[in-house]
Amino acid sequence: MIELRGVRKRFGEQVVLGGVNFDVREGETVALLGPSGSGKSVLLKHINGLLRPDTGTVSVDDTQVPLLKREALAQLRTRIGYVFQNGALFDSMDVFENVRLGLSDEEKYRDLEYSRERVAECLRLVNLPPETVKKFPAQLSGGMRKRVGIARAIAGAPKYLLYDEPTSGLDPVNADVIDDLVIRLDEELGVTSVVVTHDVRGAFRVADRLALLYDTLIVLEGTPEEFRDSTDPRVRAFLERDFDSSSFAA
Amino acid sequence: MESGGFYPFRFIGRLFLAGLAHLGRVSLMCAELFRGLAEWRIWLPRTISEAASVGVGSLFIVLLISGFAGAVTAFQAGYQWQTSLPVYVLGTLITETIILELGPVLIGLVLAGRIGARYAAELGTMRVTEQIDALESLGRSPASHLIIPRVLASTIMLPVLVIIADVVAVGAGWLGVKQVLPVTDWDFAYGAQYFWRPFDAWYSLIKATAFGWAIGLISCYMGFNTQQGAEGVGKSATAAVVTSSVVILLLNVLLAKILLHQ
Numbered sequence: 001m002i003e004l005r006g007v008r009k010r011f012g013e014q015v016v017l018g019g020v021n022f023d024v025r026e027g028e029t030v031a032l033l034g035p036s037g038s039g040k041s042v043l044l045k046h047i048n049g050l051l052r053p054d055t056g057t058v059s060v061d062d063t064q065v066p067l068l069k070r071e072a073l074a075q076l077r078t079r080i081g082y083v084f085q086n087g088a089l090f091d092s093m094d095v096f097e098n099v100r101l102g103l104s105d106e107e108k109y110r111d112l113e114y115s116r117e118r119v120a121e122c123l124r125l126v127n128l129p130p131e132t133v134k135k136f137p138a139q140l141s142g143g144m145r146k147r148v149g150i151a152r153a154i155a156g157a158p159k160y161l162l163y164d165e166p167t168s169g170l171d172p173v174n175a176d177v178i179d180d181l182v183i184r185l186d187e188e189l190g191v192t193s194v195v196v197t198h199d200v201r202g203a204f205r206v207a208d209r210l211a212l213l214y215d216t217l218i219v220l221e222g223t224p225e226e227f228r229d230s231t232d233p234r235v236r237a238f239l240e241r242d243f244d245s246s247s248f249a250a
Numbered sequence: 251m252e253s254g255g256f257y258p259f260r261f262i263g264r265l266f267l268a269g270l271a272h273l274g275r276v277s278l279m280c281a282e283l284f285r286g287l288a289e290w291r292i293w294l295p296r297t298i299s300e301a302a303s304v305g306v307g308s309l310f311i312v313l314l315i316s317g318f319a320g321a322v323t324a325f326q327a328g329y330q331w332q333t334s335l336p337v338y339v340l341g342t343l344i345t346e347t348i349i350l351e352l353g354p355v356l357i358g359l360v361l362a363g364r365i366g367a368r369y370a371a372e373l374g375t376m377r378v379t380e381q382i383d384a385l386e387s388l389g390r391s392p393a394s395h396l397i398i399p400r401v402l403a404s405t406i407m408l409p410v411l412v413i414i415a416d417v418v419a420v421g422a423g424w425l426g427v428k429q430v431l432p433v434t435d436w437d438f439a440y441g442a443q444y445f446w447r448p449f450d451a452w453y454s455l456i457k458a459t460a461f462g463w464a465i466g467l468i469s470c471y472m473g474f475n476t477q478q479g480a481e482g483v484g485k486s487a488t489a490a491v492v493t494s495s496v497v498i499l500l501l502n503v504l505l506a507k508i509l510l511h512q
Contacts, residue, residue, distance in 0.1 A: 077389040088384035
């Protein structure tokens, strides 16, 4: 279980998180919605310790993340897969080496035969052909890069998956492909997921629960139905900007 | 109340605090670097390929610069030559000038530009495209994957390149001085050996090693702490070259005082 309590974070004079409370229960998929620049990615980076809160607590499976030492934090991160907004693939490595780096067990990483099998399995899970392994990130389309990023995140068989804007910059068809992938991975791998997005339609498709981060705080957390029925003007303004409510009623 | 005026004490105070912050972060990076040395299976193969890339990639410019530097040293020595001195002194002058000073400092400054800018730009781009965050989020150490191989490669390869530069520059100086003054091969070789001390070679290599370490560490630090996109990468690359060059000149004075005047 992931728990954030009273998390505050500022960069210089700019307050990004102003005392955020946020929970993710085991096995569920939570979509964190919010306008661009509202601090969604900053919140996500607190969960795997890439950022530390100025005040407040962040715990994963009852472990206080900001208090972890270097080795313990590295150990925790092997249980948390992180999918970056633009893939964040290592451009000097081919797809095989990129995905292989996701193998958290050093023995397995050094076992070339196991690595080959595991990389092929991960690429199959994200619907990429086996011959992709020889390509370099510069030779891939935006959608393929995101899928390789997902393959790398799942290579170490994590318990949690954190997606940072997995569909941003993609056309609607490719965005749907990624959303379907998120749903399928949740089902097949049984992971607990947090999906940061400003794509309302995609969020309603993939999430069991949603949360809206607005003006440094979570202003609503609930099921898709609760979101749809909310009369909070901030929620309505955010939802109705993307599409009318009949689109996500189905 | 803040106004638009210039407050020298505040300015100096801020500079001092910024300097302390840099010093603290460099110290933390050094600590990470030493801690990461235990993961030799990760950094060793990367160091070998990085060192090969630095060595082979820099060889042409090193040969070019050392050849010209040796020849110009010989021509200028010939221009200022006083006939009252024995000509074999030219061998001493050219060899010692190149080995003690020109070889390590020139090559250090050139490589501060060449590999310093490259390291800072590579790591800076990795920072702004979240590749370094990705490495950390995979539970892997950026020190053993990215920093140790680069710092070690520049520390190891700079002395190697300086040895090559010293040999080429002395050779060019030898050929050059024969064009402008009646110096025989015997005169030059005699002069080169007459004042030669084995410590001179060690001094050249100690300086080259220190310069290589400084270039690697400073440029990795600048690249690793890059902020604000493409502009930030440009600033990091510039800062890496300027700071490395200044530190090379400072180290040059410091090592001359410590090692030559004990």
